[in-house]
Amino acid sequence: MGTFVKTKTTNMSLIIHHYLPFLLLFMLVLAVVKSFLVSYAGKDLCLEKCKILSITMILAHLQLVFGIILFYKKSSEILDWSVVMSNTDSRYTFIEHPLMMLLAIILISVGRVKAKKIEDSKKSAKTIFIYFFIALILILVRTPFDKLLVF
Numbered sequence: 001m002g003t004f005v006k007t008k009t010t011n012m013s014l015i016i017h018h019y020l021p022f023l024l025l026f027m028l029v030l031a032v033v034k035s036f037l038v039s040y041a042g043k044d045l046c047l048e049k050c051k052i053l054s055i056t057m058i059l060a061h062l063q064l065v066f067g068i069i070l071f072y073k074k075s076s077e078i079l080d081w082s083v084v085m086s087n088t089d090s091r092y093t094f095i096e097h098p099l100m101m102l103l104a105i106i107l108i109s110v111g112r113v114k115a116k117k118i119e120d121s122k123k124s125a126k127t128i129f130i131y132f133f134i135a136l137i138l139i140l141v142r143t144p145f146d147k148l149l150v151f
Contacts, residue, residue, distance in 0.1 A: 013073075017066040021143060024063055027056040028108075028139070032132050038125035053128065057112050060105045060135075071098055092144070100142035104135040111135070 031052050037043040075094060084090045111131020118124040 013066045013069045017063065017070055020059065020063050020066065021139075024056070024059040025136075025139070025143075027052060027059055028132060028136050031056050032129060032136055035125040035129035035132065039122050039129050040126075042122075044121075053112055053115075056132070057108055060108050064102065064105050067098065067101060097142050097144065100138050104138040107131045107135040107138070 034050070034052060071094070078084060078094070084094050108131065111128055114131070115124040115127040118127060
């Protein structure tokens with residue numbers, strides 16, 4: 001029974017961690033575009049009132065939770081981390097991808113909190129644009145699209 005639950009949890013986490021990035025990327029691009037339009041194009045799109053930023057942050061944190069579950073399950077099988085570091089595929093899976101994603105989620109969280117404290121909507125949107133755009137670049141650079149589009 002215990003093995004079945006662990007396997008089912010890992011499979012469910014893998015499926016969610018596989019499909020959630022599509023929604024996260026869509027919401028992140030939407031937040032970046034909307035914040036760009038408010039801060040640099042002078043459009044008034046009520047960035048504070050919309051739920052795009054909150055949904056983006058929630059999706060990013062959910063993706064992090066499922067990624068941590070998968071990382072824990074897969075890394076518990078590793079006996080020698082020097083082998084992981086010498087192999088480019090395993091180094092990407094266990095070091096580069098998780099650290100970049102964690103950094104991107106930290107940027108999303110910090111950008112959202114900093115923007116909430118700013119009362120001027122254009123300055124707030126500019127803060128969101130900068131933090132979310134850098135996070136988007138980090139996510140796009142370290143997302144394994146070859147695995148993401150095959151599943």
